[in-house]
Amino acid sequence: MKAKKAYKSFRYKANTAWSSARRGTLSASGKPNIAVGSPPEFKGEPDIWAPEELLVGSLNTCMMLTFLTLAQAKGLTPVRYESEAEGLLENVGRKYRITEVMVRPRVSLKDGGELERAREIMESVEAQCFISNSIKSKVTLTAELVVAPR
Numbered sequence: 001m002k003a004k005k006a007y008k009s010f011r012y013k014a015n016t017a018w019s020s021a022r023r024g025t026l027s028a029s030g031k032p033n034i035a036v037g038s039p040p041e042f043k044g045e046p047d048i049w050a051p052e053e054l055l056v057g058s059l060n061t062c063m064m065l066t067f068l069t070l071a072q073a074k075g076l077t078p079v080r081y082e083s084e085a086e087g088l089l090e091n092v093g094r095k096y097r098i099t100e101v102m103v104r105p106r107v108s109l110k111d112g113g114e115l116e117r118a119r120e121i122m123e124s125v126e127a128q129c130f131i132s133n134s135i136k137s138k139v140t141l142t143a144e145l146v147v148a149p150r
Contacts, residue, residue, distance in 0.1 A: 023048065052089055055135075056101055060085035062131035063103050063141065070121045070128065078118070079148040080108040087137070100138040108148035118145050 016036070018024045022044045023037040038044025039052055060083055071078060083105035087098045109118055122143045126132050132139045 026054075052087060052098060055098060056085050056087040059101050059129070059131045059135070059139065060103055062129045063105065063125055066125045066129045067105065067107070067121060070124065071118070074117060074121060076109075076114055076117055076121065078107050078109055080106075082106050098135075098137045100140065101135075102140045102142065104142050104144070106144045106146065108146050110148060112147050115145050115147070119143075 013028060015027045016024050017027070021037075022042075023035065026034040026036045026049075035048040036054070037048045037050065039050035040046045044050060063085075064081055064083055068078070068081065083103060085101060085103045088100045088102075089096055090099045092099060105122075107118060107122075109115060122141070122145070126139055126141050
């Protein structure tokens with residue numbers, strides 16, 4: 001009988017400090033600080049990161065890293081990976097929440113023979129992404145897989 005895999009737990013820390021008005025700093029040990037604040041829709045500044053953008057960006061980044069990890073395990077090396085993501089903030093039951101995040105990666109591959117393998121990998125990304133498993137927003141992943149020009 002095969003033994004069950006032992007899974008570890010991990011902790012991640014982040015700090016915030018208020019600086020002025022609706023602005024602050026997000027920090028973590030050994031990493032560059034990030035200016036953060038309310039989005040313009042909520043009287044914030046347009047030139048700094050808002051928590052809503054960080055949430056969408058976290059999911060987008062996690063999807064990319066999950067795809068790349070799974071691709072590497074299957075011997076697939078993409079030529080290029082780019083993705084855009086968009087979150088929808090709605091008032092639900094008199095509370096705002098991000099109800100949906102649409103992630104649209106575009107992955108370039110060396111040749112057409114890799115398309116099916118890449119498609120199979122992409123189909124498992126959402127289920128294996130730590131961030132998508134952690135949020136209650138609907139996540140829609142719409143990938144475009146193409147052969148890179150030579």
